[in-house]
Amino acid sequence: MGKYLINGRKKISGTLKLSGSKNSSLPILAASILNSGTTIIHNCPDISDVRIAIKILKHIGCKVFFEKNTVVIDSSSVNFYDVPHDLVKQMRSSIIFCGSLLSRMKKVAISYPGGCSLGKRPIDFHIAAFKKLGAQIFEEDGNIICHGENLKGCEINLNFPSVGATQNIILAAIFANGTTKIINAACEPEIVDLQNFLKKMGADINGAGTSEIIINGVKTLHAVEYTVIPDRIVAGTFLLSAVITNGEIEITNVIPEHLPLKNFLQLGCFIKTNENKIFLRAPDFIRPIENLQTVPYPGFPTDLQAQFVSVLSIANGKSIVHEKIFESRNKHIPQLIKMGAKIKILPDGTTFIIDGVKNLHGTNLFSKDLRGGAALILAALTAEGKTIVHDENYIERGYEKIECVLQNLGADIKFMQ
Ligand code: UD1
Numbered sequence: 001m002g003k004y005l006i007n008g009r010k011k012i013s014g015t016l017k018l019s020g021s022k023n024s025s026l027p028i029l030a031a032s033i034l035n036s037g038t039t040i041i042h043n044c045p046d047i048s049d050v051r052i053a054i055k056i057l058k059h060i061g062c063k064v065f066f067e068k069n070t071v072v073i074d075s076s077s078v079n080f081y082d083v084p085h086d087l088v089k090q091m092r093s094s095i096i097f098c099g100s101l102l103s104r105m106k107k108v109a110i111s112y113p114g115g116c117s118l119g120k121r122p123i124d125f126h127i128a129a130f131k132k133l134g135a136q137i138f139e140e141d142g143n144i145i146c147h148g149e150n151l152k153g154c155e156i157n158l159n160f161p162s163v164g165a166t167q168n169i170i171l172a173a174i175f176a177n178g179t180t181k182i183i184n185a186a187c188e189p190e191i192v193d194l195q196n197f198l199k200k201m202g203a204d205i206n207g208a209g210t211s212e213i214i215i216n217g218v219k220t221l222h223a224v225e226y227t228v229i230p231d232r233i234v235a236g237t238f239l240l241s242a243v244i245t246n247g248e249i250e251i252t253n254v255i256p257e258h259l260p261l262k263n264f265l266q267l268g269c270f271i272k273t274n275e276n277k278i279f280l281r282a283p284d285f286i287r288p289i290e291n292l293q294t295v296p297y298p299g300f301p302t303d304l305q306a307q308f309v310s311v312l313s314i315a316n317g318k319s320i321v322h323e324k325i326f327e328s329r330n331k332h333i334p335q336l337i338k339m340g341a342k343i344k345i346l347p348d349g350t351t352f353i354i355d356g357v358k359n360l361h362g363t364n365l366f367s368k369d370l371r372g373g374a375a376l377i378l379a380a381l382t383a384e385g386k387t388i389v390h391d392e393n394y395i396e397r398g399y400e401k402i403e404c405v406l407q408n409l410g411a412d413i414k415f416m417q
Pocket of ligand 1: 126
């Protein structure tokens, strides 16, 4: 377990060049095996989730080089179809290899990813969709085994626009016979990025970014070089680091329309954007938000909920936050309460009533998940005195050297193993 040592009350100020998107890189790495050749991916963040995806690629037979945010993958000799349990355990989204291995190897063996600290997180939509495409699926010793020799295009109507299920269906349908239509598909920018990557390899897929995606099966795909989009959640987190310390920040290499800027304006921030830059100046008094609900894109993202809760805990009044995507995404709240925040979790576990306080104080904290951990670091930046955030390697799953980035922006933060 590592720990972040933070002396609070230092203003964040400066410019930051944003890193590539984790949630785009992971499905794109999984999709790289579909061309049986060379894939070059630029702007891939150097984070532990990406390193786990690379371990899976190597395990199934790819040659992979990763240097300076560029990954080169040779997938010509993929010869395994299993995803080892210890890797699935470390990264739930390993499940995304199900769709790509089904397309490439016609079979997959992967251990059940199970729940995690955000709640149950089932994979029933993924399984039902693979079955509808014609895959045979059974369980053996806790592993899910899928066989899909002759997948056939079909219409798949998702009960909820699941990001992972939409990606997995796209990957499984890429070589299927005929046309697959996904209705009520997720519209997140990471789905559009996956589509753009696949199209560049020669896939016939359209509609990503809307709720209907159409995939016409093709026979083969070719080598590709691609640049991943910037990470909107990392951007949102660093914008909030300026808000919570009454500072200002410029983020470059960002796609402003991917961010919920409306919600930053609700906090009272001054924001200026151009094509690939966002400048934000914090308000002197953070305004509370009466009703903030997490919803699928283009609404307010669940992956920024915890960080907004940290900021709202020092707002000038009362806020109500509703977590509508994950039933247990509230583990950061008891930690914030330890710092002096006044937050009540209603019995449903997903409604948080926040009475803004003037100051938080430093103490010993424990991160319980990736974004919740980032939220604690934000709170520590504004807290009086010293905070230690103990972290079981959650934060490095999604943030490239967060302590160095924050140091460069003026924070007093150190990481110790
Ligand atoms: C992805 C993101 C994660 C983000 C989430 C929601 C990646 C690697 N992760 O996760 O950062 O927080 O989208 O934007 O991109 N559900 C089911 N059955 C299923 C699948 C999902 O009931 O088979 C439910 C989930 O429990 C959850 C909701 O659907 O309540 C949304 O989950 P989903 O969009 O699938 O999230 P992930 O793809 O796991």
